[in-house]
Amino acid sequence: MSPATTIKDLPVYEYPKQTEAQLDWANLEALDISKLDQPGGKKALATQVLNFIDKNGFFYVTGHGFLNEQITRQYALAQEFFHLPLEEKTKYLANTAAGDFRGYKAKAAGANAGRDNDERYNIPKFTPEHERPHPQLILDHFEEIKDFSLHIHNKILLPLLRLFAYVLEIDEEYFVNRHRYDAEGLEYLRYMKYHPDPKDLWAIGHTDYNTLTFLFHQPVAGLQVQTKEGWRYVRSNPDSIIVNVADALEFLSGGYLKSTVHRVVRPPKDQAEKPRLSLIYFARPEAAIKLEPVRSPLLERLGLQKEIEEGLSSVTAEEWARARIAKDHRFRAGLVKTRETEIIAGVHQKYYD
Ligand SMILES: O=C(O)CCC(=O)C(=O)O
Numbered sequence: 452m453s454p455a456t457t458i459k460d461l462p463v464y465e466y467p468k469q470t471e472a473q474l475d476w477a478n479l480e481a482l483d484i485s486k487l488d489q490p491g492g493k494k495a496l497a498t499q500v501l502n503f504i505d506k507n508g509f510f511y512v513t514g515h516g517f518l519n520e521q522i523t524r525q526y527a528l529a530q531e532f533f534h535l536p537l538e539e540k541t542k543y544l545a546n547t548a549a550g551d552f553r554g555y556k557a558k559a560a561g562a563n564a565g566r567d568n569d570e571r572y573n574i575p576k577f578t579p580e581h582e583r584p585h586p587q588l589i590l591d592h593f594e595e596i597k598d599f600s601l602h603i604h605n606k607i608l609l610p611l612l613r614l615f616a617y618v619l620e621i622d623e624e625y626f627v628n629r630h631r632y633d634a635e636g637l638e639y640l641r642y643m644k645y646h647p648d649p650k651d652l653w654a655i656g657h658t659d660y661n662t663l664t665f666l667f668h669q670p671v672a673g674l675q676v677q678t679k680e681g682w683r684y685v686r687s688n689p690d691s692i693i694v695n696v697a698d699a700l701e702f703l704s705g706g707y708l709k710s711t712v713h714r715v716v717r718p719p720k721d722q723a724e725k726p727r728l729s730l731i732y733f734a735r736p737e738a739a740i741k742l743e744p745v746r747s748p749l750l751e752r753l754g755l756q757k758e759i760e761e762g763l764s765s766v767t768a769e770e771w772a773r774a775r776i777a778k779d780h781r782f783r784a785g786l787v788k789t790r791e792t793e794i795i796a797g798v799h800q801k802y803y804d
């Protein structure tokens with residue numbers, strides 16, 4: 452390969468073109484988190500958050516401190532990873548039957564081929580708990596992937612958690628203290644590849660089971676968010692990360708922050724024949740954190756304060772995530788015909804077409 456098309460060791464990743472299709476786009480707020488370091492910035496952002504967060508858990512983050520090249524390097528790695536032979540990738544299979552999503556998930560095949568059209572590689576946080584084998588490609592770029600993951604955790608996740616705590620008028624370290632990087636618990640960076648497929652629905656409507664999900668720029672349209680007015684496409688802008696509130700943060704915030712339903716549909720005609728790569732970071736609370744609602748002066752004032760009750764409040768973040776992953780596995784593997792809705796402790800997960 453010529454030097455012009457590689458940066459040192461990897462082919463340069465070029466984003467596909469944005470679609471020219473006229474789509475119904477969701478209107479989402481953008482939080483410029485670089486403002487948090489400026490006088491008055493926290494207050495301004497809190498006002499913005501209060502305007503949407505009890506209705507819709509999707510928003511953009513700008514001012515996140517990543518250079519475009521850092522993000523496209525991760526896409527280049529994702530692309531190279533998925534080019535590895537299937538027998539190499541399957542050496543690193545995730546144990547999804549046990550609710551463990553670390554490692555590789557192949558695209559469904561054989562009798563279950565219709566159940567999904569995506570491959571994934573989940574790279575867990577860089578702590579001794581999660582030391583595990585990786586392909587040489589990943590090992591060769593380990594420090595770069597680690598720096599990328601740590602930037603998301605320390606420079607994006609934690610400031611957002613402090614901001615949400617400020618909005619709820621609680622100790623600003625309340626959520627941060629439940630997301631210590633070195634503590635036991637699973638977060639991961641995901642490389643994902645959707646293979647072109649004629650079916651309309653590529654990922655059924657769902658909520659995520661973690662704290663916050665960070666979706667990096669991805670011009671192939673397909674991600675949709677459920678709104679009161681119906682499904683709306685989420686536009687991906689080059690300077691923004693798309694963020695969504697997921698189950699654990701909804702539970703911890705006493706239901707105030709909304710874990711928002713989303714899905715992935717087949718891209719519009721001008722993009723439908725291309726593979727769709729996604730680069731996603733799933734932040735989760737520490738494993739042992741109980742999903743009990745916080746006591747918040749804001750929620751008290753609004754009459755929305757939830758009490759700690761039997762049931763979900765005694766379920767940990769780890770138990771919730773494992774239960775969701777294992778149920779999902781049972782469907783994808785063809786062990787059950789339809790998705791099971793009760794996850795744990797009598798709490799139901801809703802699926803939407
Ligand atoms: O690929 C995307 O844009 C979204 C994927 C997603 O919702 C998920 O993996 O939970």
Ligand SMILES: [Fe+2]
Pocket residue numbers: 657658659713
């Ligand atoms: Fe999702």
